[in-house]
Amino acid sequence: MPAKDKSIRPARRSSVTSSAATVRDVANLAQVSTATVSRTLNAxxxxxxxxxxxxxxAIQKLGYIPNDxxxxxxxxxxxxxGVVVPTLSYALYADFYAAVEEQLSALGYFPVLSTTDYDLDVEAEQITRLSRQGAQGLILVGRVRSSRAASYLAATGLPFVSTYATDPLGRDGTIGFDNEAAINEVVNHLASLGHRRIAMLSGLRSNLNDRAIGRANGFISAVRKHGIASPDWIFEGPYTIESGRRALCALLDRGIDATAIVCGSDMLAIGGLQECKARGIRVPRDLSIVGFDDLEIAAHIDPPLTTVAVPSREQGRLAAQAIVDLCNGRQCPPNAVLPTHMVVRETTAGPGG
Amino acid sequence: MPAKDKSIRPARRSSVTSSAATVRDVANLAQVSTATVSRTLNAxxxxxxxxxxxxxxAIQKLGYIPNDxxxxxxxxxxxxxGVVVPTLSYALYADFYAAVEEQLSALGYFPVLSTTDYDLDVEAEQITRLSRQGAQGLILVGRVRSSRAASYLAATGLPFVSTYATDPLGRDGTIGFDNEAAINEVVNHLASLGHRRIAMLSGLRSNLNDRAIGRANGFISAVRKHGIASPDWIFEGPYTIESGRRALCALLDRGIDATAIVCGSDMLAIGGLQECKARGIRVPRDLSIVGFDDLEIAAHIDPPLTTVAVPSREQGRLAAQAIVDLCNGRQCPPNAVLPTHMVVRETTAGPGG
DNA sequence: ACACTGGATGTAATCCATTACATCGGTGCT
DNA sequence: AGCACCGATGTAATGGATTACATCCAGTGT
Structure with missing residues (x-):
C-alpha cells in the first residue's frame, strides 16, 4: 500500500488552508469524480x-461556491x-438601467454598468474594458461614438445595441424613439396654440450628444416648416436645473421676447421655470414652457410641467431582450422605433394666457 | 524535417477560425514565448x-485582447x-454610486452594481451572486441584513463595508452618519422655533430598512426628550412624492393638527408640500416641513425645502477606499461617522408664521 | 448464452494567462 | 581560468470547472 495519493492531496487544500473549496474537495468528500459534481450542479x-x-x-458541508x-x-x-450610459444622476437613465437589469436577469444574464459622463472617449475606454472582461454584448446610449469605439466594435464583432436613437438605415441594432419627430410634435402643438416666437433650451451639442443634436435639429426643422421665429434661438447647457436658469437668463439678456420655450430636458425646463418665477414672469400666461423626458418630478412641480414622455423603461426591456437574442445568434438586427407622446399639463397655453 | 509542430498548431486557431487571439497566437507571431508576451503586458x-x-x-496586428x-x-x-444599493431611482443612491465608481476606478478596481428594491432577501441573493462571480469585496447599504446574508458573509469571510449607518460597537467596517442624531437636530431646531406639535412622515420600517428605522427612532426620542406632541404621529410610506401626498392626507384625516412635519426623505416632503398646496395649507405659515437628504431638487422647488444634507458622495468615496484597503489586507476595520447638517431654506418658520 | 444498448460514472483534455523555475550567454571578480 | 551572478527568455505547472470520450454494468433481445 504505497499511498492513497488521490485522497491525500486534495485534503491539504480543503482542511489545512481555509481557502475556498473546489469541485475536487466536494468530489472527494462525496466519493465521486469531479465530473459528477459538475453534473449534479448543471444537469x-x-x-x-x-x-x-x-x-x-458535501457541497453544503464545505460551503462550496463554484468559481465563475x-x-x-x-x-x-x-x-x-455591459451597459454604458452617460450618467445615473439623470433619473431617466437610472430608470432605463433598472428596466435593463430586470429584463436581463429574467433572461439569466446580468448587467455590468459603467458611466461616461457624456464623454465619448470615456465611452470608448469603457467599451474596451467591458469587452476584455468578457462582456458578451453591450447596450449603449446613442448612435454616435468615437472612431476608436466604432472601429473596435467593428473589429471585434462584439454584439451591441444602441438606444435613445433611431437608425434610418437599420443596419445595426437600434432600439429607440425619434427625437426629431418628438420635438416636431411639440412645436406643432405650440404653433397650433398660436405661438409664433419660440425658442429652445438645448442640451450640449458640442460633445456630439446625438440626443441633444436630434432634438435641436427637430426644433430647427419644425420652426422652418412653420415659417416662424428664428432657428438660432437655441441656448445650450448641461441637463441640470442650474443650467436651465442660466440658459433662460442668457435668452432674456439677448432680448429675445419668445412666447414659448421648448426644452431638451425636464431639468432645463424646471430651471427655466425657476428663473421665470424669480423674475415675475408668469407661466404659462407670459411664457409657455415644454420639457422633455417626463421625469417623475415633472408632474409634481408648480405648475405641473407639460413635457414629452419617452419610453425609457420599455426601451430598456427591449434592448435587453435584443442583446440577448443577438448573443444567442438570432440574426435579426433588432430595430424598433417606439412612440413618444406629449403630456400636456399646465405650463402651456396660448400666447398671452 | 518532420514538422514544425509548434508553429503549425496555433496557426489553426489564429487564422482559420476567427475566434479571439490568445497569448499563444501573439507569441508565435512575435517569435517569442507566451511568458514574454505576458511580461510585455504586465512587467x-x-x-x-x-x-x-x-x-x-503582434498584439496590434492580431487585435489581441487578454481574457480576464x-x-x-x-x-x-x-x-x-460588488456594490449593492436599494435602488437607483432615488437620486441619493445614484450619486453615492457615482462617487464609488470614481474612487474605485482611481484605485484600479471597478464596481459591479446590483439593486435590491429594499428587499433584504434580494440583497442576500445578490451578495451570493456577486461573491460567486468573484467579487473581492462588497459595499452594502445599511447594517441590517437577512440572516442568510449575515451568515454567508461570516462563513465566507468576504470583506465588506456597510454605509448609511453607524456601528456603535465598531466591529465591522461601517462608513456612515448618525440618522438618529440628524433627526434629533431637526426636532431641536423646530422646537427652538416654538413648535410643540410635530409629526413625522417616515419611510417604511416594516422591511427592516434601518435608515428609516433610525430616523423614526430619532424622532421618537427627540419628541420624548422635549416632552412634546405624540411619538406615535408617524406615517409611513415609500420614498416617493405620491406616497408623501398620501401620508399627509392620512395625517390630516386622523385629525392631527401638527404645526410641523419632519420627513424621512425629501421625496416624502415634496409630496407633503404638494398636498398642502392642493388643500390651501400655506407652508411655512400654517405648517413647517423638513425633508431629509438634500436632493438637488430640494433647493429648486417652491418654496425651497429645508432639509438635512447627508454626505452621500463622501461616503461613497470613503467606502471605496475602505473596501480596497480591506482587500489588500490592511486590518483597520474602517469606521467613520460623517457629519450631517441642516440646510434651512424656506419651508420652516415658527408656528403661525 | 452472447452481443448489444443505454444509463451512470470516471478519466483526462481543455479553456487562457500567469509565474516558478530552468536555461543560457555574458560580465566581472579573484 | 574559474566561479558567481545577472539579465533575458523559455518551459511547463498551475488555477477550477466543464465535457468529450472511455468504461463499466445491468438489462434486453434472440
Whole structure:
C-alpha cells in the first residue's frame, strides 16, 4: 500500500488552508469524480438521486461556491452584458438601467454598468474594458461614438445595441424613439396654440450628444416648416436645473421676447421655470414652457410641467431582450422605433394666457 | 524535417477560425514565448525594448485582447467590488454610486452594481451572486441584513463595508452618519422655533430598512426628550412624492393638527408640500416641513425645502477606499461617522408664521 | 448464452494567462 | 581560468470547472 495519493492531496487544500473549496474537495468528500459534481450542479438528471444527494450534502458541508471565472474560461461565456450610459444622476437613465437589469436577469444574464459622463472617449475606454472582461454584448446610449469605439466594435464583432436613437438605415441594432419627430410634435402643438416666437433650451451639442443634436435639429426643422421665429434661438447647457436658469437668463439678456420655450430636458425646463418665477414672469400666461423626458418630478412641480414622455423603461426591456437574442445568434438586427407622446399639463397655453 | 509542430498548431486557431487571439497566437507571431508576451503586458521592464516592440506589433496586428477570466482564475483576483444599493431611482443612491465608481476606478478596481428594491432577501441573493462571480469585496447599504446574508458573509469571510449607518460597537467596517442624531437636530431646531406639535412622515420600517428605522427612532426620542406632541404621529410610506401626498392626507384625516412635519426623505416632503398646496395649507405659515437628504431638487422647488444634507458622495468615496484597503489586507476595520447638517431654506418658520 | 444498448460514472483534455523555475550567454571578480 | 551572478527568455505547472470520450454494468433481445 504505497499511498492513497488521490485522497491525500486534495485534503491539504480543503482542511489545512481555509481557502475556498473546489469541485475536487466536494468530489472527494462525496466519493465521486469531479465530473459528477459538475453534473449534479448543471444537469442533475444525469445523476442518480442517491448520488446527487451525497454531492449536495458535501457541497453544503464545505460551503462550496463554484468559481465563475473558471466556468467562464472553459465555457467561453460570462452571461454578462455591459451597459454604458452617460450618467445615473439623470433619473431617466437610472430608470432605463433598472428596466435593463430586470429584463436581463429574467433572461439569466446580468448587467455590468459603467458611466461616461457624456464623454465619448470615456465611452470608448469603457467599451474596451467591458469587452476584455468578457462582456458578451453591450447596450449603449446613442448612435454616435468615437472612431476608436466604432472601429473596435467593428473589429471585434462584439454584439451591441444602441438606444435613445433611431437608425434610418437599420443596419445595426437600434432600439429607440425619434427625437426629431418628438420635438416636431411639440412645436406643432405650440404653433397650433398660436405661438409664433419660440425658442429652445438645448442640451450640449458640442460633445456630439446625438440626443441633444436630434432634438435641436427637430426644433430647427419644425420652426422652418412653420415659417416662424428664428432657428438660432437655441441656448445650450448641461441637463441640470442650474443650467436651465442660466440658459433662460442668457435668452432674456439677448432680448429675445419668445412666447414659448421648448426644452431638451425636464431639468432645463424646471430651471427655466425657476428663473421665470424669480423674475415675475408668469407661466404659462407670459411664457409657455415644454420639457422633455417626463421625469417623475415633472408632474409634481408648480405648475405641473407639460413635457414629452419617452419610453425609457420599455426601451430598456427591449434592448435587453435584443442583446440577448443577438448573443444567442438570432440574426435579426433588432430595430424598433417606439412612440413618444406629449403630456400636456399646465405650463402651456396660448400666447398671452 | 518532420514538422514544425509548434508553429503549425496555433496557426489553426489564429487564422482559420476567427475566434479571439490568445497569448499563444501573439507569441508565435512575435517569435517569442507566451511568458514574454505576458511580461510585455504586465512587467515591461523585464523585456528588452526591441522584443517588446515586436510583441506590441503582434498584439496590434492580431487585435489581441487578454481574457480576464483566465487572468482572474490564475491570479485569483478579479479587481471588482460588488456594490449593492436599494435602488437607483432615488437620486441619493445614484450619486453615492457615482462617487464609488470614481474612487474605485482611481484605485484600479471597478464596481459591479446590483439593486435590491429594499428587499433584504434580494440583497442576500445578490451578495451570493456577486461573491460567486468573484467579487473581492462588497459595499452594502445599511447594517441590517437577512440572516442568510449575515451568515454567508461570516462563513465566507468576504470583506465588506456597510454605509448609511453607524456601528456603535465598531466591529465591522461601517462608513456612515448618525440618522438618529440628524433627526434629533431637526426636532431641536423646530422646537427652538416654538413648535410643540410635530409629526413625522417616515419611510417604511416594516422591511427592516434601518435608515428609516433610525430616523423614526430619532424622532421618537427627540419628541420624548422635549416632552412634546405624540411619538406615535408617524406615517409611513415609500420614498416617493405620491406616497408623501398620501401620508399627509392620512395625517390630516386622523385629525392631527401638527404645526410641523419632519420627513424621512425629501421625496416624502415634496409630496407633503404638494398636498398642502392642493388643500390651501400655506407652508411655512400654517405648517413647517423638513425633508431629509438634500436632493438637488430640494433647493429648486417652491418654496425651497429645508432639509438635512447627508454626505452621500463622501461616503461613497470613503467606502471605496475602505473596501480596497480591506482587500489588500490592511486590518483597520474602517469606521467613520460623517457629519450631517441642516440646510434651512424656506419651508420652516415658527408656528403661525 | 452472447452481443448489444443505454444509463451512470470516471478519466483526462481543455479553456487562457500567469509565474516558478530552468536555461543560457555574458560580465566581472579573484 | 574559474566561479558567481545577472539579465533575458523559455518551459511547463498551475488555477477550477466543464465535457468529450472511455468504461463499466445491468438489462434486453434472440
Amino acid at each position: 442533475p438528471d444525469l445523476v442518480r438521486p442517491e448520488v446527487r444527494e451525497r454531492v449536495s450534502n 471565472s473558471a466556468r467562464a474560461l472553459r465555457q467561453n461565456q460570462t452571461r454578462f452584458i | 515591461p521592464d523585464l523585456v528588452r525594448p526591441e522584443v517588446r516592440e515586436r510583441v506590441s506589433n 477570466s483566465a487572468r482572474a482564475l490564475r491570479q485569483n483576483q478579479t479587481r471588482f467590488i
